[in-house]
Amino acid sequence: MRGETDTPAIRAPVFNEGMDNSTSLPPPAPARRTRGAVILGLAVLGVLALAALGPLRMTPKMLFMPLHTPGWYVWFGTFNGVALITVTALPLAALTAWVLARRRRAAGVTSAWRLSLAEVGIVYGTVPWVWIILLPGDEDGAVLSLVPLRDLATMDAGQIIGNLLVFAALGFLAPLRFTALSSVWRVLALGAGCSVLVETAQYVLRLDRVSSVDDVLLNAAGAGLAALASRGWWRGSAEAP
Structure with missing residues (x-):
């Protein structure tokens, strides 16, 4: 009716479907920076692995070694054979x-x-080390050592570095792949658990090796140190919305 007071109609806000209304959210971490971090980490781990794999100067000679004696064992059952397969598998x-x-x-x-x-980095950087650990050793039967720090005093620098690198790729890259592992303590626990499984397999399979608690400590420490090295990248990824 004309006598009634006209009230302005209340209109609902209209949003343009073509516009992005989430401008208040902070942008995620640059993908290019994360990719560069992963590539750099793989390169560093590769160099350290090659440096710790021992006398690789004999490896090129294996390319021309006849396989009839002692057969494929040269490639899949020896230290240098695993090292050569690891290097040649890099393009793959x-x-x-x-x-x-x-x-x-x-x-x-x-x-x-x-x-x-x-x-790919977790698999490529971990499988060769586990493969080497599960090769038959030169001990007289399976040896179990459960006293902490006793075997560590008898290890040389190469053994210590090798134990630190066993799960270094896992510790470096797992937090970048799995958000649930974005914690140094969780990576330490993961490295220790994996090492316990490998040491148990050594003993159960009677590989003539020493299954030592010191190996577990060094393997876990290597995973934790590697996680600390990549912490700047996986913390940013985990905190991004």
Whole structure:
């Protein structure tokens, strides 16, 4: 009616569908920086692994070594054989990471390169070390040593560095791949658990090796130190919304 007071109509705010209304959210960490961190970490781990693998000057000679005596054992059952396979598998590992990243990007997965490089790096940087640990040793039967720090005093520098590097790739890259592992203490626990499994396998399989608690301590410490080295990158990824 004309006598009634006209009240202005209240309109609901109209949002433009083509506009991004989440401008208040902080941007995620740059993917390029994370990718560079993972690549740098893989390169550092690769150099350290090659430096700790011992007398690799004999490895090129194995390319021309006949395989009829003692057969494939030279390649898969010896220290130098595993080292050579690790080096020659590097292009395959890089190709695998590239394929995984391309498939993830095509599927619209964020951080495709970080996830793919971390997954491949964990496998490539851990399997050769576990393989070497599970090779038969030169002890007279399986030896179990449960006294902490007793065997550590008898280890040389190469043994200590090698034990620190066994799960270093896992400690460096696992927090970048799995948000649940974005903690140094969790990485330490993961490294210790994996080391206990490997040392137990040595003893159960009677590989003529020493299953020592000091190996577990060094393996876990290596994983924790590697996690600290990559902490600046995985902390930023974990805190991003």
